[in-house]
Amino acid sequence: MELELRHLKTIRAIADAGSLTRAATELGLAQPALSAQLKRIERALGGALFERGRHGVRVTALGELVLERTRVVLPAVTELQQEAARFARTPRTTAHLRLGGTHGPLLGALVDRLADAVPEARVSTCTSWSDRELARLLVEGRLDFALAGTCGSAPPPAADGLEWREVAVDPVFVMLADGHPLAHRAELDLAELADAEWAVVPGDGCFGDCFTAACARAGFTPRRMYETDTAALVHLVQVGRALGMCRATFPTTPGIITRPLTGTPLTWRHLLGRHTVAQRDVLATTVLAQARMAHAGVAARSDSYTAWLSARRDPAPPALP
CATH class of the missing domain: 3.40.190.290 (D-Maltodextrin-Binding Protein; domain 2)
Structure with missing residues (x-):
């Protein structure tokens, strides 16, 4: 499986929510479906991103590395989408x-x-x-x-x-x-x-x-x-x-x-x-x-x-x- 932007958003949502159950609710997914998706993402990245416990999830060292990258990539993509939308709406006065x-x-x-x-x-x-x-x-x-x-x-x-x-x-x-x-x-x-x-x-x-x-x-x-x-x-x-x-x-x-x-x-x-x-x-x-x-x-x-x-x-x- 190739890593996609939506996978980074999923990882970010799980970390922010602190549990798979709460993250699934925010993402509009069933908890088993989110759990299965996370396992596919972890296989693609080569290791566990979260440790599961009775009180939720805790980020692993690999998870911290990936989350650090998402803090750069996700805002950059959002900014790109906003700039592209503004560019498309703005009449071009110069070439x-x-x-x-x-x-x-x-x-x-x-x-x-x-x-x-x-x-x-x-x-x-x-x-x-x-x-x-x-x-x-x-x-x-x-x-x-x-x-x-x-x-x-x-x-x-x-x-x-x-x-x-x-x-x-x-x-x-x-x-x-x-x-x-x-x-x-x-x-x-x-x-x-x-x-x-x-x-x-x-x-x-x-x-x-x-x-x-x-x-x-x-x-x-x-x-x-x-x-x-x-x-x-x-x-x-x-x-x-x-x-x-x-x-x-x-x-x-x-x-x-x-x-x-x-x-x-x-x-x-x-x-x-x-x-x-x-x-x-x-x-x-x-x-x-x-x-x-x-x-x-x-x-x-x-x-x-x-x-x-x-x-x-x-x-x-x-x-x-």
């Missing part, structure tokens, strides 16, 4: 939005936009490299929305009740030091980078495998791959140790430039996740719209991404014969 996301400029841009779009909301953030962890936090109700991403068309983390909506799709760019021999090029062919070492941020998706496959299609195998946090990745690129792989929205950083790859062999899909039971459709629509506008703003601040987008909107005219 608390708990946002999760992988490290990057999009999460900060979304917080900035929500400050204007939902001015009454208090916003907190949680960052993780793991999309699966963000999905778990959504399922557990510890996050309201999560910005995650997948490589290409790979599916997002699956869990009952989760919904993922697409925010945007970015090309994956190469990050290199501004003194690199190819830094003057507007676009780079992956095959030209066969001798480079590489750095990427961690993740539990398929990006590493997709990058290796793209290199194989370009005719080479990456020499070395460093999987590290953003700060270390930036340092490795700045000192010329490695080239970095990054989303096209990577912010401008001193000593570093980003360049697109010919043919866009790799893409990154930004997604916004929520639990459909926990979050209202109206709020989800607002957050998704703000996430898409946040992405557009981040993209507009990247010169290399802006140039890449412009080239695709305005293709060069065909050469004259």
